[in-house]
Amino acid sequence: MSASPPEEPGIAVSVPSERVPARAILPALYQLVEAHTRESLAAVAAEGRSISCKAGCGACCRMFVPISDVEAHALAALVERMPEPRRTTIKQRFAEAENRLADWRPLDTLIQRSSTAIAADHDQMLADYFRLGIACPFLEDESCSIHPDRPLVCREYFVTSPAELCASHDRRREIKGVKRKFVAPALQYLTSDTTPPRSTVMPITLVLRWVSRQTGKEGKRRGIDWLKRFSRILQDLAQHHRLTQGKQP
């Protein structure tokens, strides 16, 4: 089934017509991000700036890369589909990352389930996480080994500032990012049934652990219903951003 998200009339995406888990609409969201990215990169070029991100620079892959429950399920399924011995290698990297994080603080404190999304010590936690220097388990030779399947946040993130700034959390306020449309943050609220909706966010290093502890089945809706729900959340986030920042996202 093809549909245009209400606030994106120029972009038609295809979603399954049957009832599916939310992760089944990820390919449609990838298309949205790619369309937004093309616009943003054209705007950057028109301003005479250029993107610093390139293969071989994986500094941002050591940050707290925030992943929603929806993409956690997708990444766990991706790992399960990997042939051996690659699957075991990747799982070992996840286990090593979990062990290092567990030596630092209780792992459950790194998984946020919140309507406000921001804990009081959030900034400090991000800084401390980065200082641990734990690479995303999918990072190989400083490049993404799952590039076609990488999460939305990795697709949306580009900088125009010098690459060395990304390697220092202390200088993160000097990083100049490219305008984004909050597709990845909106996904964090998609499966919530509460009012107001609560986000589910975890670092990419904990997605296998989180999925392995889920006892219920993933909820299902028709693809178009997931997409409409997603569009409403995206609009709400954009509105919230306009109210709090006084400008367009």
Ligand code: SF4
């Ligand atoms: S999924 Fe790929 S791009 Fe994203 S943090 Fe991991 S290695 Fe980096």
